[in-house]
Amino acid sequence: QKEVEQNSGPLSVPEGAIASLNCTYSDRGSQSFFWYRQYSGKSPELIMFIYSNGDKEDGRFTAQLNKASQYVSLLIRDSQPSDSATYLCASNTGFQKLVFGTGTRLLVSP
Amino acid sequence: DAGITQSPRHKVTETGTPVTLRCHQTENHRYMYWYRQDPGHGLRLIHYSYGVKDTDKGEVSDGYSVSRSKTEDFLLTLESATSSQTSVYFCAIIRDSYSYEQYFGPGTRLTVT
Numbered sequence: 001q002k003e004v005e006q007n008s009g010p011l012s013v014p015e016g017a018i019a020s021l022n023c024t025y026s027d028r029g030s031q032s033f034f035w036y037r038q039y040s041g042k043s044p045e046l047i048m049f050i051y052s053n054g055d056k057e058d059g060r061f062t063a064q065l066n067k068a069s070q071y072v073s074l075l076i077r078d079s080q081p082s083d084s085a086t087y088l089c090a091s092n093t094g095f096q097k098l099v100f101g102t103g104t105r106l107l108v109s110p
Numbered sequence: 111d112a113g114i115t116q117s118p119r120h121k122v123t124e125t126g127t128p129v130t131l132r133c134h135q136t137e138n139h140r141y142m143y144w145y146r147q148d149p150g151h152g153l154r155l156i157h158y159s160y161g162v163k164d165t166d167k168g169e170v171s172d173g174y175s176v177s178r179s180k181t182e183d184f185l186l187t188l189e190s191a192t193s194s195q196t197s198v199y200f201c202a203i204i205r206d207s208y209s210y211e212q213y214f215g216p217g218t219r220l221t222v223t
Contacts, residue, residue: 044200097155101152
């Protein structure tokens with residue numbers, strides 16, 4: 001069973017802080033990884049994807065991938081109350097299919 | 111919503127009745143997906159399609175069937191709805207077959223009573 005694991009949270013951070021969201025995966029064959037943000041009652045929206053070891057930055061977001069440790073993380077700098085949402089991690093297991101974690105709820109307090 | 115519409119957006123139905131959900135895309139993408147999302151389980155793949163008349167099962171396909179007779183439409187059918195199929199259903203597409211980024215429609219909330 002190919003799995004993606006996330007802590008359900010909530011992860012609480014004050015406004016302006018760095019939020020660190022983590023994800024582990026079981027399938028060593030996974031090639032790429034995706035972070036989605038989902039507001040309550042809305043559909044998931046893609047934040048970014050990563051497929052190479054190391055860091056990938058996009059604005060306030062940085063994705064980090066460590067394939068040896070089977071670990072993916074998302075850092076959100078200068079967190080804002082509008083970042084409060086559930087963050088979903090997903091891995092591409094091949095054949096254009098994604099496996100999703102259950103998500104981490106982030107709460108950013110003003 | 112990535113040029114994807116889903117209909118209906120909300121539906122309440124009774125146990126044992128057939129239900130069809132529609133996903134419509136306007137951008138001629140090859141890959142389309144149906145997921146369900148439930149508390150504690152996250153998003154789970156039901157079925158997916160890689161072209162007209164080409165479909166395959168996902169991890170939770172029991173009780174569901176799909177059809178894709180046109181590129182733009184991907185239909186999900188619950189032949190005989192059960193209460194366990196109460197869920198939020200999302201359709202998704204891949205825009206870029208290199209990166210496999212999936213983009214989601216607005217979702218359909220289905221309640222089976």
